[in-house]
Amino acid sequence: MQLISKLPNVGTTIFTRMSQLAAEAGALNLSQGFPDFASPPALLEAAVRHLQAGHNQYAPMTGLPRLREQVALKVAGLYGRRVDADNEVTIVPGATEAIFCAVQALIRPGDEAIVLDPCYDSYEPAVELAGGRCVHVPLQLPDFAVDWQRLADAITPRTRLILINSPHNPSGALLSAADLDQLAALIRERDIWLISDEVYEHLVFDGVAHASVLAHAELYQRAFVVSSFGKTYHVTGWKTGYVVAPPALTAELRKVHQFVTFVAVTPLQHALADFMAGHPEHIAELPAFYQAKRDLFCARLAASRFSFTPAPGTYFQLADYSAIRPDLNDVQMAEWLTREKGVAAIPVSVFYQQPPTEMRLVRFCFAKREETLCAAGEKLAAL
Numbered sequence: 001m002q003l004i005s006k007l008p009n010v011g012t013t014i015f016t017r018m019s020q021l022a023a024e025a026g027a028l029n030l031s032q033g034f035p036d037f038a039s040p041p042a043l044l045e046a047a048v049r050h051l052q053a054g055h056n057q058y059a060p061m062t063g064l065p066r067l068r069e070q071v072a073l074k075v076a077g078l079y080g081r082r083v084d085a086d087n088e089v090t091i092v093p094g095a096t097e098a099i100f101c102a103v104q105a106l107i108r109p110g111d112e113a114i115v116l117d118p119c120y121d122s123y124e125p126a127v128e129l130a131g132g133r134c135v136h137v138p139l140q141l142p143d144f145a146v147d148w149q150r151l152a153d154a155i156t157p158r159t160r161l162i163l164i165n166s167p168h169n170p171s172g173a174l175l176s177a178a179d180l181d182q183l184a185a186l187i188r189e190r191d192i193w194l195i196s197d198e199v200y201e202h203l204v205f206d207g208v209a210h211a212s213v214l215a216h217a218e219l220y221q222r223a224f225v226v227s228s229f230g231k232t233y234h235v236t237g238w239k240t241g242y243v244v245a246p247p248a249l250t251a252e253l254r255k256v257h258q259f260v261t262f263v264a265v266t267p268l269q270h271a272l273a274d275f276m277a278g279h280p281e282h283i284a285e286l287p288a289f290y291q292a293k294r295d296l297f298c299a300r301l302a303a304s305r306f307s308f309t310p311a312p313g314t315y316f317q318l319a320d321y322s323a324i325r326p327d328l329n330d331v332q333m334a335e336w337l338t339r340e341k342g343v344a345a346i347p348v349s350v351f352y353q354q355p356p357t358e359m360r361l362v363r364f365c366f367a368k369r370e371e372t373l374c375a376a377g378e379k380l381a382a383l
């Protein structure tokens with residue numbers, strides 16, 4: 001018998017590889033996107049409380065009502081949209097699962113999904129497993145803006161879905177409200193759905209407001225908006241997130257979700273509901289919290305030969321290494337940095353189908369303690 005892979009081009013992800021390499025080399029791990037600092041104590045205490053209180057059996061498939069209610073309150077407060085917690089909010093085991101389920105709900109064999117490169121690595125396998133094909137449209141350098149003409153040119157009668165991500169991993173770029181208007185105009189007369197990956201919705205800096213699809217009346221009608229409690233509450237390992245979508249889309253998402261994982265973890269949902277209700281200041285303080293980390297890291301990086309523009313959002317900072325090792329491609333650079341210089345980073349080319357030839361960028365994650373950022377900054381400044 002011959003086993004024929006359905007995903008022949010997929011190997012171990014770069015995030016796993018670089019984190020392994022960082023551990024082997026004893027390097028400071030600024031590669032994979034997760035905090036190295038503690039999660040909020042009240043959230044952890046709530047999780048322990050609910051574990052011990054016996055909240056250890058299946059939650060409702062759609063998510064705990066009290067957590068869905070908290071999400072609906074947040075969406076109303078932040079984006080001015082009143083959503084029905086029963087029919088428009090679904091709690092999921094991580095944004096990745098949500099994106100996978102939404103793609104399976106929408107894409108049929110032969111359909112096309114447009115992704116904007118560089119993009120998060122889970123989008124394409126999800127589309128391929130549904131029998132679809134990803135059409136890659138590159139964002140414009142240097143600021144990773146959408147090239148609206150190129151996006152318009154990529155649309156065909158087979159286009160069923162566009163995946164957008166703002167704040168954007170890996171670049172930190174933001175879509176503005178005007179960008180969302182452009183997108184709405186582009187797909188207005190077409191049968192094209194939208195997945196809006198907004199897992200970094202609270203990590204937007206310099207006083208700018210996040211332009212959510214939830215605040216866009218027209219786009220919301222055809223969108224799955226995906227977020228991640230993991231990113232927002234410093235608990236990436238909890239793999240818990242949510243999707244907000246109009247009732248008809250939510251119904252289709254749930255049909256898939258109930259046969260992929262069925263539910264998210266019960267005691268963690270209780271803990272998140274408690275924490276959201278009791279600590280609204282967490283979200284309010286998050287932009288300043290991460291902006292301080294960005295500014296600290298960028299101040300250190302300014303003393304190095306890397307060139308960069310401070311990230312407008314996310315907890316990632318891109319840096320151009322042309323002045324340091326122009327002889328290395330970005331994968332070699334990330335390995336050299338990790339093995340020889342003790343700081344692990346992610347090469348940006350891995351987020352592309354066809355990376356620009358002259359691109360020399362690596363991505364550092366600044367969701368780290370001050371000591372980690374200072375120690376890494378010192379090593380990078382010495383290059």
Ligand SMILES: Cc1ncc(COP(=O)(O)O)c(C=O)c1O
Nearest residue numbers: 094095096120169199228230241
């Ligand atoms: C753009 C983007 N989308 C989705 C995810 C996945 O989030 P989760 O851990 O909740 O599945 C990540 C995590 O790194 C991400 O960067």
